[in-house]
Amino acid sequence: MSDETAFTHKPVSEVPHALSDFDAVRRALGGRKPALFLDYDGTLTGIVPRPEDAVLTDDARAIVKRVADALPTAVVSGRDRPDVEALVGIDGLIYAGSHGFDVELPEGGHLEPPVAGDWTETLDACEARLHEGLDPIKGALVERKKFSIAAHYRLVSDADYPKFREVLDRVEESFPDLKEKTGKKVFELQPNIDWHKGKCVLWLMRALKLDRPDVAPIFLGDDVTDEDAFRALQTVGGGFGVVVSEPEDDATDRRTAAAFRVSDPKEVLMLLQRLAGE
């Protein structure tokens, strides 16, 4: 699944809009029951300057809860699992954090994908180095998750960015067991193993016995890391991705492996309601 050329990618502007062309969504579902996999930032909430301010509204929470009562629903986020669990605040969902490395099932069952292992020591050491180098840079934020560390530069000035990048390069040289992934104004350092949101979704489907011909897995997400999940769902009959695309995606001619698009978190909620038959 790492060979991206094996998958279909299209410019976001050429991907059908899921609400304007809901008949196409219905055709893609082919009568199967949707199983929902939801990203958090940029999907359930808008992107805001500081991670702690990306709070789900009560209305959005009520909609997600209703939809999750009707359809199997998991949140698969880059955030730390307890963090995204608290932000979503709905019992009974499946939560995967740290980009799918850390999973909790509704009955309190905790699952760590077999590839996870114990990365605490390495990540602790890397986090300390990142704080040392990045804390003096105005606007830089270091966000520790159980299996990943985010180095945010959204609030770093253009003048300071080269310094920020230099620190990262230096730190990364000392941690060859970690890999860098890019996100929205963020670099994520994670265990350098072949695991991502896409693998997590396929693994969850097996674990939850959703890998059945009558179930269509749908992943809704906005970021580059969500493309792993969109690609993974191209391998599952009836499965597909929905990209939440910003005007910037058109401007930069972003290519996506998603089959459909919506424009913002408001439209995500509308689509979820339609998928749940509301």
Ligand SMILES: O=P(O)(O)OC[C@H]1O[C@H](O[C@H]2O[C@H](CO)[C@@H](O)[C@H](O)[C@H]2O)[C@H](O)[C@@H](O)[C@@H]1O
């Ligand atoms: O997989 P997700 O649930 O979408 O999480 C991806 C990252 O989201 C957060 O950072 C992003 O959103 C912030 C709030 O809108 C924004 O300030 C930041 O610039 C974005 O990169 C989160 O803080 C990260 O831990 C997640 O990995």
